[in-house]
Amino acid sequence: MDLSRSKLLLGLLLLCGCGMYSFRGNLPAHINSIAVAGVINQTAEFTVTDLMREEVTDLFVTENIIRVTDEGLSDSNLQITVNRVSDQPLTYTVGESVQEWRVNITTQVVWHDLIKNRPLFDKSFSGFGDYPAGGDIGSDNIDNDNDGEIDEEDEFGDPREFAILTALRKITEDILNEVVATW
Numbered sequence: 001m002d003l004s005r006s007k008l009l010l011g012l013l014l015l016c017g018c019g020m021y022s023f024r025g026n027l028p029a030h031i032n033s034i035a036v037a038g039v040i041n042q043t044a045e046f047t048v049t050d051l052m053r054e055e056v057t058d059l060f061v062t063e064n065i066i067r068v069t070d071e072g073l074s075d076s077n078l079q080i081t082v083n084r085v086s087d088q089p090l091t092y093t094v095g096e097s098v099q100e101w102r103v104n105i106t107t108q109v110v111w112h113d114l115i116k117n118r119p120l121f122d123k124s125f126s127g128f129g130d131y132p133a134g135g136d137i138g139s140d141n142i143d144n145d146n147d148g149e150i151d152e153e154d155e156f157g158d159p160r161e162f163a164i165l166t167a168l169r170k171i172t173e174d175i176l177n178e179v180v181a182t183w
Contacts, residue, residue: 030115033067034060034179035074040081048082048105051165055172056080063176076120078175079110083124085164090130097133103160104128105167109175111182120182127170129163 036056039049056078060068071077084106091100105127111120 028113028116031066031075031113033069033074033076034111035069035071035077036060037071037077037079040079042081042083043085045082045085045164047161048085048164048168052080052082052107052168052171055165055168056175059172059176065176065180075113075115077112077114079112080175081108082106083108087160100130100132101160101163102128102130103163103167105164105171107171109178111179121178123178125171125174125178127167127174129166129170131159131163134159 036053039052041049057068060066082105085103087101087103089098089100090102091098093099107125108122109125110122112118113120
């Protein structure tokens with residue numbers, strides 16, 4: 001066999017092999033959808049459950065890696081428990097007053113295969129958000145959402161609520177990454 005035929009054959013074999021690739025990875029063939037079950041709250045922060053559910057659902061819909069459905073129609077679900085929301089001082093002024101706070105949120109997440117009735121993962125996730133001791137987060141000279149920019153147009157509202165939302169967004173991104181990694 002001459003060299004050009006060998007290259008052509010090798011190219012066809014590689015092309016055929018690549019044609020078998022799937023973005024589904026190791027995701028079981030029977031799992032085509034996911035539901036976000038009710039978020040369980042083990043904290044005194046009553047708004048965190050609705051925010052968590054909304055953030056997770058929105059990110060999964062936006063990223064479009066698996067279809068998001070209602071629990072009764074889904075092949076799998078995410079069961080999320082918010083275990084802890086805590087605030088701790090992050091920075092102090094020269095006079096030893098708290099200048100900046102960090103809110104930490106810890107969750108436990110189980111991704112459950114509803115068809116085979118088994119967990120796909122059971123993991124703890126945590127996230128944080130920073131906020132000033134007082135004042136407006138749009139002019140506090142802090143990168144409140146940790147996006148590398150200080151006081152940009154997307155930083156506004158109640159400082160602590162914004163920090164909670166920032167922490168939940170980090171957790172949500174980690175959950176999505178874990179679902180993809182599980183594939």
